Amino acid sequence: MRLGEHGLSESEAERVRAVRLGAVLRNTPWMMAANVGNAAVTLAAFRDSTLFPWITLWTIFVSILAVMTSLTWWRTRDRPARQTASIRGVRKAVLYAGVLSVLWAMLVAVFYFHADEHQKLVLVAITVGMSGGGGFALATIPAASITFGLFMGIGSAVALTAAPSLIGINLFILYVIYFVIIVRSSLSLCQSLSARVRAQLAADEQRDVISLLLNDFEQNASDWLWAADENHIVQRASSRFFELTGKRVEDVCGHPLWQVLPCRDGDCRTTRSNTNGPLALREQLERREPFRDFELCVEQNGKPGIWSLSAKPVFDEKGLFAGHRGVARDVTAAREARSRIEHMARHDPLTDLGNRVLLSENLDHALSRLGHFNESFSILLFDLDRFKQVNDAHGHGAGDELLERIAGILRSFATELDTLARIGGDEFAFIHATARDPKASAELAERIIAALQEPFQLSTGTVRIGVSIGIACAPIDGRDADALMRNADLALYRAKADGRNRYRFFDLSLDRAARRRNLLEQELRNALATEALTLHFQPLVNAQTGKVVCFEALVRWTHPTLGSISPAEFIPIAEDAGIVSQIGGWVIRQGCQIAAGWPQDVRIAINLSPRQFNSPGLFSAIKGAIEETGLDPSRLELEITESLLLNTTGAVESTLAALKGLGVRIALDDFGTGYSSLSYLRKYRFDKLKIDQSFIRDIDSDADSRAIVDAILRLGRDLRISVAAEGVETEGQYNLLRELGCNEIQGYLIGRPQPHGAITQFLPEAAA
Secondary structure (H helix, E strand, C coil): CCCCCCCCHHHHHHHHHHHHHHHHCCCCCHHHHHHHHHHHHHHHHHCCCCCCHHHHHHHHHHHHHHHHHHHHHHHHHHCCCCCCCCCCHHHHHHHHHHHHHHHHHHHHHHHHCCCCCCHHHHHHHHHHHHHHHHHHCCCCCHHHHHHHHHHHHHHHHHHHCCCCCCHHHHHHHHHHHHHHHHHHHHHHHHHHHHHHHHHHHHHHHHHHHHHHHHHHHHHHHEEEEEEECCEEEEEEEHHHHHHHHHHCCHHHHHHHHHCCEEEECCCCCCCCCCCCCHHHHHHHHCCCCCCEEEEEEEEECEEEEEEEEEEEEEEEEECCEEEEEEEEEEHHHHHHHHHHHHHHHCCCCCCCECHHHHHHHHHHHHHHHHHHHCCCCEEEEEEEEEHHHHHHCCCHHHHHHHHHHHHHHHHHHHCCCCCEECCCEEEEEEEECCCCCCCHHHHHHHHHHHHCCCCCCEEEEEECEEEEEEEEEEEECCCCCCHHHHHHHHHHHHHHHHHCEEEEEEEHHHHHHHHHHHHHHHHHHHHHHCCEEEEEEEEEEECCCCCCHHHHCCCEEECCCCCCCCCHHHHHHHHHHHHHHHHHHHHHHHHHHHHHHCCCCCCEEECCCCHHCCCHHHHHHHHHHHHHHHCHHHHEEEEEEEEHHCCHHHHHHHHHHHHHHHHCEEEEECCCCCCCCCHHHHHHCCCCEEEEEHHCCCCCCCHHHHHHHHHHHHHHHCCCCCEECCCCHHHHHHHHHHHHHHCEEECCCCCCCHHHHHCCCHHCCCCC
């Protein structure tokens, strides 16, 4: 009964049975007509036979069965097709096939033996035909088809057994072949029907889900559906639309779409660019083309908003335009969120000024206007002076407060066409779009400098700063963004080098200086790698005996093509390039190696820059050089500047203590200038103070200078610290310093810095 239902769930099997029974039911009239027709042919073939009465009785039974079946079909023909069927319906079909096939099998089994040759041929032909026709008619129900064919086969076999003949045997073999084909076809057809029903079930389920989701979408989603005819008249709309607009169905349906939507002209102020109005929507619809995310400016509850419409055209069976079907949604919040994100991506979160992204975009726009309309402009780069001191003294919160105040001041100088951006911690950029000549930019810079040099009242107290400004003018100083920014930065560098709190324009000399600086940096790296640097030594003598007690090691660089390059030029480059520690390490190793061959009472002095002193490998480099060369640590004198001590940290103090622990001497260079503080002398134990040459230069002619030097010398004696004087060039200076009690003298009077081979005159007792 369940043939052809393998692998089906019960619900699928019920649906498959309904389809199979429906196929058989549709063929019922033709099947009954075939039965009655074949019965009439049989009756005609036996009209002269003695079996005619029995054939007539058989025909009556067949006809009654056919009529009853046809009447059942007639009564149910207009009923809708059943979606499911139980196994009982299959059993009825099998029973019906069995009864009908038994009747036809009796015809052959009972009358074939008594029939003549003509009648036998008719019986065999009708039996084979009915087997094939009935089998195929019942093929959608394999059990019924097999039952029908099986009983017909039994009847034929009985007849052939009773009256065997060659033609009968051949026809029986043909019948068996038909039967096998029918069974195979029936099973294949059932398999195909099962697959088709399964696909239909899946499609129905998907359709139901889509329908459910669509229904839920129309009721609950923020989007709404709409449909318009070929004249753009609204035919229907989702309930969501009526909720949004507060309109009734009769106010919407039957009217053009652009009239029922709450459209408004102009900028919705929720995006950076204008959105579309009703006229633009009408033009879009009249193109009869699909469109997506058409943003329409609307008004809701007196406030501007944005609706996004998407639609596609529909066409009738003749290919004629039949209107649009589309969806719309309120994207006001999304556009506002996107606008905020775009603003954040282009603006500094602290000051709300532009950032580098906005600066780059607007600089490109300014260059585009320059190319198309010859509109000149300038770029001003600002760097706040003494901002680090504000952070250090008042805290970063005060620094942020100051930056916000400064941003407000700078914003007051900018027009709508200008661009103001914060591009670093205390760095700002200003695209002065309305500057038609350098004079206008100079006036702007002067006003900004004047405004920012006024005291600022912060929550933590009063602070004073300044600003250095570099200016590059387009197209004079460049026609591309990189060149203009680079040139403005060079001008800013010059403004800071010239004393800060001022502005400077870019000129070609700055470009030449920058190119030379870049060249020197590259060549300095090569010189360091090839050990092309050299050491010169300047002697220091005991002021009382005139005997050399120390040599200061000074690094020198002679380039094969550029010639001799001053340390005042290449040392700052090395510091900016981050290689001053490598140079300093080389000086320490080389100096210790050379000094190891001097007399034991002659020291070597080596300068340490603040950046080198703060490098993590300083202590290990000094210790390694001493151990490698065997130099007595007390013969190594390290000179540091007061700038290193301005913002002392635990690391500075621990490094000084560690160096003292090695046994090396520490000298404070350029004492008396800059930020000299007596607290340094109490906090740190120095071995030597070196008086700056600015006091020595006028010591024999200026009473104030002489008084300062005398005070430093007496301070050194009281603290038991050796004092050396730098820059001594005359006998008068030398004699006065000796009378005042200076310990050591250094200067051109004693000797200029010279290569190691030229200082042997100062070392009569030097080791070989």
